Amino acid sequence: MIAWLRNPWGRPRGLAVVTGVYVLWSILPVAIAILFAFNSGRSRTTLQGFSFRWFTSQAGVFHDQALQSALTHTLLLAAISVAVAVPLGVTLALGLQRWRGRGSGTVNTMMLLPLVTPEIVMGVALLLLFLKVFPGLGLGTKAQAIGQVTFTLSYVVVIVRGRLVSIGRDYEEAAADLGAPPHDQLLRVLLPLLAPAIIASAAVVFALSIDDFVVTQYLSGDASTTTISMLLYATARGAPTPALNAIATVALLITLATLALAFFVYKRFAGGGDAAVAAVLEV
Amino acid sequence: MATHGEIQLEQLTKQFAEVVAVDGIDLHMPPGEFFTMLGPSGCGKTTTLRMIAGFQRPTSGRIVLDGVDVAQVPPHKRNVNTVFQNYALFPHLDVAGNVAFGLKYLRVTKDEQRKKVAEALDLVQLGDLARRKPGQLSGGQQQRVALARALVLRPRVLLLDEPLGALDARLRKGLQVELKTLQAELGITFVFVTHDQEEALTMSDRVAVMNGGRVEQAGSPREVYEEPSTVFVADFLGVSNLLTGEASADGDGCALRVGERTFRAQQGATGERGEVKAMIRPERIGVEAHSASGDNRLPGLVERAVFLGNSFELHVRVVGGEVMKATMPNDGTGIPVEEGTAVTLHLPPEALRILAPSSSLSEDDPRVASTK
Numbered sequence: 202m203i204a205w206l207r208n209p210w211g212r213p214r215g216l217a218v219v220t221g222v223y224v225l226w227s228i229l230p231v232a233i234a235i236l237f238a239f240n241s242g243r244s245r246t247t248l249q250g251f252s253f254r255w256f257t258s259q260a261g262v263f264h265d266q267a268l269q270s271a272l273t274h275t276l277l278l279a280a281i282s283v284a285v286a287v288p289l290g291v292t293l294a295l296g297l298q299r300w301r302g303r304g305s306g307t308v309n310t311m312m313l314l315p316l317v318t319p320e321i322v323m324g325v326a327l328l329l330l331f332l333k334v335f336p337g338l339g340l341g342t343k344a345q346a347i348g349q350v351t352f353t354l355s356y357v358v359v360i361v362r363g364r365l366v367s368i369g370r371d372y373e374e375a376a377a378d379l380g381a382p383p384h385d386q387l388l389r390v391l392l393p394l395l396a397p398a399i400i401a402s403a404a405v406v407f408a409l410s411i412d413d414f415v416v417t418q419y420l421s422g423d424a425s426t427t428t429i430s431m432l433l434y435a436t437a438r439g440a441p442t443p444a445l446n447a448i449a450t451v452a453l454l455i456t457l458a459t460l461a462l463a464f465f466v467y468k469r470f471a472g473g474g475d476a477a478v479a480a481v482l483e484v
Numbered sequence: 485m486a487t488h489g490e491i492q493l494e495q496l497t498k499q500f501a502e503v504v505a506v507d508g509i510d511l512h513m514p515p516g517e518f519f520t521m522l523g524p525s526g527c528g529k530t531t532t533l534r535m536i537a538g539f540q541r542p543t544s545g546r547i548v549l550d551g552v553d554v555a556q557v558p559p560h561k562r563n564v565n566t567v568f569q570n571y572a573l574f575p576h577l578d579v580a581g582n583v584a585f586g587l588k589y590l591r592v593t594k595d596e597q598r599k600k601v602a603e604a605l606d607l608v609q610l611g612d613l614a615r616r617k618p619g620q621l622s623g624g625q626q627q628r629v630a631l632a633r634a635l636v637l638r639p640r641v642l643l644l645d646e647p648l649g650a651l652d653a654r655l656r657k658g659l660q661v662e663l664k665t666l667q668a669e670l671g672i673t674f675v676f677v678t679h680d681q682e683e684a685l686t687m688s689d690r691v692a693v694m695n696g697g698r699v700e701q702a703g704s705p706r707e708v709y710e711e712p713s714t715v716f717v718a719d720f721l722g723v724s725n726l727l728t729g730e731a732s733a734d735g736d737g738c739a740l741r742v743g744e745r746t747f748r749a750q751q752g753a754t755g756e757r758g759e760v761k762a763m764i765r766p767e768r769i770g771v772e773a774h775s776a777s778g779d780n781r782l783p784g785l786v787e788r789a790v791f792l793g794n795s796f797e798l799h800v801r802v803v804g805g806e807v808m809k810a811t812m813p814n815d816g817t818g819i820p821v822e823e824g825t826a827v828t829l830h831l832p833p834e835a836l837r838i839l840a841p842s843s844s845l846s847e848d849d850p851r852v853a854s855t856k
Contacts, residue, residue: 372572374559374572376574376585378560380589381589389585393576
């Protein structure tokens with residue numbers, strides 16, 4: 202056994218075992234949750250048979266008005282977050298990359314703050330902001346979108362800056378040397394080279410937006426601004442049936458589909474160039 | 485000869501936060517010539533090139549290109565192109581796309597563009613690789629694409645920043661010859677930056693040897709090698725033996741007193757008086773039998789004899805304790821030598837050159853040490 206694990210010429214079996222155990226452990230709860238979405242009984246703990254009733258019956262998620270509305274709202278918020286956070290984040294990353302003067306270090310560090318701030322703190326802070334400082338804006342879709350952009354923006358900046366640093370200034374200089382004015386240096390050279398990072402950050406923002414509960418909950422208005430994660434939470438506190446698992450399964454599928462799409466788009470456009478971005482997407 | 489592509493640098497200076505990278509240099513780069521800036525890393529050659537390209541803004545001074553000062557013109561409006569050290573080919577475009585990149589700004593039709601791209605690729609013998617991506621090319625091929633991408637725009641001046649640095653020795657030799665041929669054919673001024681003295685000597689019409697942000701000497705390869713005017717140039721180009729001594733008047737040359745001995749020197753700054761440095765190349769030293777006598781001769785003991793095939797390289801410890809290097813051709817006429825052989829070195833007056841002090845003083849400058 203020890204020899205099998207420690208064979209220095211063979212594959213790193215010890216690492217493989219640890220990795221395998223972790224992967225199983227992390228998938229297990231999700232797999233069980235999905236399994237019970239197909240339970241024919243009402244129990245979420247005892248498996249009674251296989252059925253699609255929690256998806257297709259009158260009580261199933263496909264006929265659930267609240268779920269339909271939550272799904273639409275979740276996708277709307279995700280679309281807004283991507284549409285605002287990605288262009289804004291790319292612009293900020295470009296600006297920070299070029300800004301070499303006093304204060305650039307401070308701003309760089311501050312860009313990372315939303316990544317480490319506890320979400321509950323950010324949620325409460327944003328709520329106060331919308332209630333006391335900008336009461337005219339009101340709670341609801343607008344506030345939720347602004348809140349999500351606020352914390353997803355940092356991810357875009359971090360991902361795009363990482364790529365910018367690895368690209369360096371050489372290609373821009375080469376473009377300038379060949380006669381390209383500044384906006385062409387950006388459009389013909391820098392943006393195509395940044396495409397993998399931009400796609401990756403869009404996928405990350407989309408996934409973060411769909412998954413987010415705390416900020417979105419705090420800034421929600423009426424029932425029409427309920428998202429899937431909020432619905433899941435509310436249902437779980439009430440009288441949960443496998444319909445809850447069915448909702449979770451639907452949410453999971455949307456997230457996975459987004460990441461898969463982003464990964465394939467990335468593979469197609471980047472030709473497998475940037476290992477770091479590929480790693481983010483493959484997770 | 486070409487009538488444009490002439491560069492005149494006037495008191496060009498670039499100061500970074502605390503470092504003066506280029507310290508008020510004046511250089512004339514004649515049209516249609518292969519001009520090389522040679523020097524160790526940190527001598528300011530690349531910064532100078534980047535100022536000519538427009539990537540760095542001079543702190544002061546003028547860059548006159550064909551009579552117009554372009555020092556404050558942004559890089560995309562200058563009629564000069566660059567071959568970068570790492571090539572900087574656009575990885576998202578294929579070879580043809582890379583070469584066509586700059587043609588967009590020359591207002592030529594699509595048909596003309598295609599024609600020019602094909603011509604440029606033929607020029608560097610890459611016609612069949614037009615659809616490849618840079619990542620699929622070897623280093624030498626990438627280098628040719630970078631060259632084609634710049635030359636297709638017919639710049640007045642082509643700037644080359646150590647373009648052969650990343651290639652292996654055999655490829656380098658081949659490309660050195662090709663670059664030189666290409667330059668002569670096209671008649672475009674090439675400004676070449678390198679730290680490789682052999683490259684500089686074999687390719688250039690003119691060489692500027694730089695050190696510490698200044699030009700030590702500019703001239704033809706032969707001039708800078710055979711008539712180095714400063715200690716730095718003598719030391720940096722090829723192998724030289726340096727002697728320190730007292731110079732005094734002696735007819736048309738000067739007499740150099742080194743320790744107990746006096747040598748006649750007829751080359752270089754023979755008007756200098758007082759403590760000076762003199763140099764002689766190993767291949768100009770005559771290696772004679774120990775019994776030989778006469779002027780400008782110095783006895784010594786062979787410490788190492790390295791057989792190089794067509795010659796011997798001798799390290800001779802001379803009276804006074806210093807080691808001098810001498811090259812003895814293996815033409816059958818030389819005396820037999822091995823380690824421990826006593827020999828006499830002949831330093832002909834017409835090969836012994838008195839050097840002017842360097843224009844710039846640096847910490848490791850031998851004169852700084854000797855005056856302390």
